[in-house]
Amino acid sequence: MIDPVTLDGPPAVGTFDQKRAENAIRELLLAVGEDPDREGLLETPARVARAYKEIFAGLWQVPEEVLTTTFDLGHDEMVLVKDIELTSVCEHHLVPFRGVAHVGYIPSTSGKITGLSKLARLVDVYARRPQVQERLTSQVADALMRILEPRGAIVVVECEHMCMSMRGIRKPGAKTITSCVRGQLRDPATRAEAMSLIIGR
Numbered sequence: 001m002i003d004p005v006t007l008d009g010p011p012a013v014g015t016f017d018q019k020r021a022e023n024a025i026r027e028l029l030l031a032v033g034e035d036p037d038r039e040g041l042l043e044t045p046a047r048v049a050r051a052y053k054e055i056f057a058g059l060w061q062v063p064e065e066v067l068t069t070t071f072d073l074g075h076d077e078m079v080l081v082k083d084i085e086l087t088s089v090c091e092h093h094l095v096p097f098r099g100v101a102h103v104g105y106i107p108s109t110s111g112k113i114t115g116l117s118k119l120a121r122l123v124d125v126y127a128r129r130p131q132v133q134e135r136l137t138s139q140v141a142d143a144l145m146r147i148l149e150p151r152g153a154i155v156v157v158e159c160e161h162m163c164m165s166m167r168g169i170r171k172p173g174a175k176t177i178t179s180c181v182r183g184q185l186r187d188p189a190t191r192a193e194a195m196s197l198i199i200g201r
């Protein structure tokens with residue numbers, strides 16, 4: 001069962017409850033003063049429920065299943081995939097935040113590496129959940145460390161939060177940057193090398 005505090009762990013028990021989600025959307029439409037029985041909104045609760053099923057699909061995925069393909073290539077220098085596009089949902093307002101993630105690691109001395117696309121899949125597992133950007137960033141780094149057992153990992157996430165642009169303070173364009181470094185990437189010189197690769201566009 002997914003730990004409600006860390007939002008991590010094996011897949012949640014149970015499945016997405018389509019009917020319950022539909023009822024909730026219908027209630028929401030009523031609450032904002034709309035008429036869910038008018039023609040244009042008739043299919044909306046079912047549509048929105050299906051959309052949420054997709055948007056929160058990460059709740060039923062585990063990173064161990066994503067990082068299954070590993071190779072022992074003997075490459076023990078830094079591997080970095082940058083500008084991985086991501087869209088997540090802020091758990092405070094349930095509106096999107098989107099941007100990019102940069103994910104890097106220094107393989108174990110045996111050179112155990114994973115497929116490059118798997119790093120992007122790992123980001124998606126955690127992005128497709130109700131999130132805060134800080135937790136998303138550290139969950140990706142911690143999953144990498146746990147599964148690949150590299151000597152170090154770095155994750156940098158840059159996102160614009162719709163809860164800061166379409167409502168509230170209304171500051172479109174403001175970007176939030178979070179980073180998480182583990183293991184040997186905490187070493188200032190190694191960290192600086194990774195950051196220069198990330199920043200040097």
Ligand SMILES: Nc1nc2c(ncn2[C@@H]2O[C@H](COP(=O)(O)OP(=O)(O)OP(=O)(O)O)[C@@H](O)[C@H]2O)c(=O)[nH]1
Pocket residue numbers: 090091092131132133134161163164168169
């Ligand atoms: N640290 C962090 N804060 C976030 C994230 N997403 C949204 N927030 C913030 O969560 C806070 C929630 O603040 P509250 O005062 O409880 O809610 P609110 O009254 O809607 O706040 P405003 O957004 O300032 O109108 C806001 O400051 C958001 O900007 C995130 O990923 N990380």
Ligand SMILES: [Zn+2]
Pocket residue numbers: 090091092093094095161163164
């Ligand atoms: Zn928010």
